[in-house]
Amino acid sequence: MQVLTRSIPLLITGLAGLVMILSAFFPYTSDWGKTAGQFFNILAAFAFVLGGGNLLKIHLKKVSDQSEGWGYSGVILVCFIATLVVGLGKIGVYPSADHPNVRLSGETQGTGSAFWWAYEYVFKPLTATMFSMLAFYVASAAFRAFRAKNFEAILLLGTAFIILLGRTFAGVLVTGWIDPEGPFGGLRLEELSVYVMQVFNTAGNRAIMIGIALGIASTSLKILLGIDRSFLGSGD
């Protein structure tokens, strides 16, 4: 059993990693890396079935046990099955112009189909709503968290004011009187905000990204060599 759950996965991991590294340096093997990458896409496609089955199992159990929040599970199940039926069955799909007599010849997501309707009038508004909630959460986070506790926090606050004002018409109102061609033109809030983003923010981001890249290299090496095996179940 150890062979199946430990040795073979480690071997596959090591081999795939070696192939990816070789493909970067030896041109003859450059396609091998792409092929290795496609193995994952195939696995992920199979995993969809696993995920769908698990979703059904968990939520059916919640509904049947009538545990806390089972109503939401009912909604999930209804939406899941409805979308599956509508999509697979191509309900309401208009036949394509090339094959007008074949009902299933049209695009599943073609305009007017039931799937399109669900996308346009359910999925899109819900997704946009969730994303727009960020505006409210940013405001409450700003009220709660941005306190001038020390020097770095004061710097952060000052930068926040420059960016917040410089990105809107308020920046033009506050510093619009400064001659853009003059020696102090760079102090206009809109110029200052671009400068902060291009210089200070870029420098900070680059430093973090260098650290992340090295972390990725080191972690990848540990995984490929089997030094870190905890993702398989246990590192011990």
Add this chain to the structure above:
Amino acid sequence: MIRAGLRSAMILTVLGATGLVWASSPSVSAPPEPPRNVTAVDKPYDGGGTVNISWEASPSADVKAYEVFSHQLAPESVQIAEGAAAENDAVESETRDLLESEGVAPEDADREAEERAGDVATSPIIVSKWESLGIVDAEQRTYTAEALDKFTPYVFMVRAINEANESSADSNQTAPVVPSYAFFDLGKLPLLCFLILICGAVFLFVILARQGMPMKIRTIAGLKAVDEAVGRATEMGRSILYINGIQDMDDLQTVAGVTVLGRVAKTAADYDAKIEVPTSRSLVMTAARETVQSSYFTAGRPDAYNPDLIYYVTDEQFGFVAYVAGMMTREKPAACFYMGAFFAESLILAETGNSVGAIQIAGTASPAQLPFFVAACDYTLIGEEFFAASAYLSGQPDQLGSLKGQDIGKLVVGVIILVGVVIATLMTLSAPAIGDAPSAFHQGFSAAFDFLVNTVLGS
């Protein structure tokens, strides 16, 4: 008569001189002569697709630039097929237009045009196409053609362009060259050296750690707080929520998150706390179940393991966060861990967790989400701290040694940055005034800068 002859001669002389002046004025110049001895050579020891082209200058004095052209010599069968297809298309299009003008319905016209075009026997046509690769200044005598097809031959030629933007005739065509690849791409040698250096450093410190060398790692507050968070959840009788990011197992952040999950699950098993892991990807769910089960076994609590607490929700980003936010509001977990790759949903999760009073520990290598986690969470593992988490929590010498090796890599990067900045600054300071020739110092610094940027860092 002599006077008339003299007068005619004078007129002719004046006219001739005027004509000469007129002929040599810019508005009536001749096109330049083409460059000579154009040669093309496949670049050796590369990844393929690169050819070096060189030529001798055009004899004309007023050349301002050279334009380089290539022509791909496809195999004859491909050329014939392309030519035949082009001719077929032309026949089909003409037939269709004719039929439609006669009142035939479009779909019928299409069908008939296709049939007629298929019946027409076509003669092979060699498709000749010179493609411009680029234009270089008159001082240059070489050009590097890149991104060519690695398996078919090419020929090249060059034209000179004068101040009046007139092009010369074609130069000689080079012999066919196949821009094939070498066994090893020498351009990647600096990258290989870095790889060996960094991997070598990691190996070295792993070996030193195994031999007993103490590895001191600075305290990472977020990781020290894991025990505190799990203990809090146990005291309050509420669950621990662990979010592994929203990417799949092919993202290293997710793998790192799963390794941290193993450690957190072991602590949860020791404390007898309930840990819930909703996932955004099915493969992550599978990996997380294996990890948590193994952690419970290691902690000696196999009976406490419940696979239903690790489940798949949805691949869709905001669908996932809507589910998790709703769950957090209803079940009010005492501790929330966000470890993995996140995008826009990071602030929604963190703020919702804050609103239910949970202690929150986040770790991600997505730089854009770090500010949100730092603002809203109690502890945040920034970038490489997140990747170090597994090693830090395990305490194993092997893994701590790899962190030291990583630091050597950072040192190397720091040195290169410093050297690059110094060279670039000196190059700028030693730049000559406009019109002056560059000094030897400036040329040296420019060459060093070019080597660093294009050869070492460009590989």
Add this chain to the structure above:
Amino acid sequence: MINLLSNLDRRWIFLAMGLCVGIPILVIGITGKTLPETPTPLAEAFFNEVDVAGESKGRRGHLLMAFDYDPASAGELSPMAISAVHQAAQRGHRMYFISLWPVGPRMIDESISKVIDRHYPDLVYGEDYVNLGFKAGNEQVIKVMGVDLTTEFRTDTKGTPLAEIPMMKGITSLEDFDLIVEVSAGYPGTKEWVLYAATQYEIPMVSGMTGVQAPLMYPYYPGQLKGLLGAIKGAAEYESLVNDWILDDGFRTALIEGGMSEEDAGPLAEEFARDPGQVSTWVEGAQAAADLTPESKAKLIDLATGTIPGEFLEGQRRMGPQLFAHLLMVLLIILGNVIFFAQRRSGGRS
């Protein structure tokens, strides 16, 4: 008061934010007025790059329009995408639409229907624009497209084989495009296109992206990225550039058609585009206007008094709510610090 503020229910903050966003939207919707925009060099670079695409080859540009975003970020990115299609259509470029996101084709359809179907009905599908749809595989798709596009895309979204689409003749790989116009909300997106297309094949590329992504992409400008639009501000700047250019173009065409010379029409058209209010005064009173044809004068008045369609003002409209939302956040930060210092002074726990 300090106690009240320190224990403030966050829902009051949510309400304040809702009002700061909602009221300007209503006001702008009713009055139609938007705040003036001063484009930054990044937006101008984006505009210029789209403008000159294909010029070096003496033909209309072949633009690869990669729309890699979903409805969640459509609020920020749709105005950029629509303006890019607007500029390309007006300029007469060929547009090749693709997406690496599963819901990207819906965003493409939206842009096509809002711009091309409504305002450029003369453009022919298959000759002026084509929709190649979505392809799974993230950056692998870009890598394969760099070598042979037809391996990844065999048909367009209507099922027509590429060989049967006129504008696909001569397009075999990424190198056959003059410009990549990328609108990105995350992964795969701008970074992948920069790494595997723009850098590798030295293809000019411009990109619009969300505000969160923009700081990470600044290092690529102006090297690999020739133009960059960040967040709704970038979208508003670019939108105003495109609208002003089209207005300028319209005035210039009307003046030239009315009999004015190109040298005189150019500066005058620019002035009219900057301040359309002066057009009617000029038409009625200026000496130069007397020589114009009546049709040309009528066209000038129409252009000056006409309204820009709403779909080309979405970015600028959103700057109003953004202004008030940002002002609210500045106020909240100041208020939060007032509470913090007041509590610290009184010895309370922060």
